[in-house]
Amino acid sequence: GAGVSQSPSNKVTEKGKDVELRCDPISGHTALYWYRQRLGQGLEFLIYFQGNSAPDKSGLPSDRFSAERTGESVSTLTIQRTQQEDSAVYLCASSSYRVPNEKLFFGSGTQLSVL
Amino acid sequence: AQKITQTQPGMFVQEKEAVTLDCTYDTSDPSYGLFWYKQPSSGEMIFLIYQGSYDQQNATEGRYSLNFQKARKSANLVISASQLGDSAMYFCAMREGNSGYSTLTFGKGTMLLVSP
Numbered sequence: 001g002a003g004v005s006q007s008p009s010n011k012v013t014e015k016g017k018d019v020e021l022r023c024d025p026i027s028g029h030t031a032l033y034w035y036r037q038r039l040g041q042g043l044e045f046l047i048y049f050q051g052n053s054a055p056d057k058s059g060l061p062s063d064r065f066s067a068e069r070t071g072e073s074v075s076t077l078t079i080q081r082t083q084q085e086d087s088a089v090y091l092c093a094s095s096s097y098r099v100p101n102e103k104l105f106f107g108s109g110t111q112l113s114v115l
Numbered sequence: 116a117q118k119i120t121q122t123q124p125g126m127f128v129q130e131k132e133a134v135t136l137d138c139t140y141d142t143s144d145p146s147y148g149l150f151w152y153k154q155p156s157s158g159e160m161i162f163l164i165y166q167g168s169y170d171q172q173n174a175t176e177g178r179y180s181l182n183f184q185k186a187r188k189s190a191n192l193v194i195s196a197s198q199l200g201d202s203a204m205y206f207c208a209m210r211e212g213n214s215g216y217s218t219l220t221f222g223k224g225t226m227l228l229v230s231p
């Protein structure tokens with residue numbers, strides 16, 4: 001597609017349920033990033049995929065969070081046993097990696113609300 | 116220690132005036148890149164400008180320029196001739212290393228409001 005696509009755009013769930021968030025990166029982009037943005041806050045890094053290398057999971061806040069990516073395509077961020085503090089916008093971004101100034105292209109985000 | 120610090124939670128400017136948004140960074144890597152993004156109320160993240168650590172000149176993109184002071188580790192964004200549409204959150208970010216093989220670390224952002 002032309003841009004980074006995220007689905008769903010909005011997700012309302014009950015505390016304790018699992019949720020899956022999907023990201024379709026720009027075709028040909030080998031790098032894929034997940035960030036979390038709480039209301040009125042900055043972007044908090046979660047996880048980074050680069051080609052077939054092991055992902056950088058250093059930003060995942062707890063073992064309830066996990067993410068997968070198949071090759072250079074779609075990624076899924078899973079949050080198990082959701083808590084109210086998980087409520088945030090989850091942003092996905094992709095980029096190629098060839099040059100240091102390669103900017104990130106962001107999706108529109110998934111607004112997650114945990115009741 | 117925070118890698119990116121934006122000390123101004125909010126800034127106000129009148130239309131057509133210039134405004135400077137502050138950003139300081141912390142890294143021991145001699146190679147790094149600095150980015151500015153704009154996030155309007157719609158939530159999208161819009162890339163504005165990039166400055167590499169070895170770039171000799173300050174980056175400029177239209178009405179945006181980056182006041183890069185390497186010794187002070189600051190990378191302030193200057194917006195000239197502010198427009199109402201510039202009202203948004205502005206984020207400074209850094210990538211360490213000399214390739215694209217690393218993530219961007221973002222600051223907490225500055226909310227800019229442009230008044231008529």
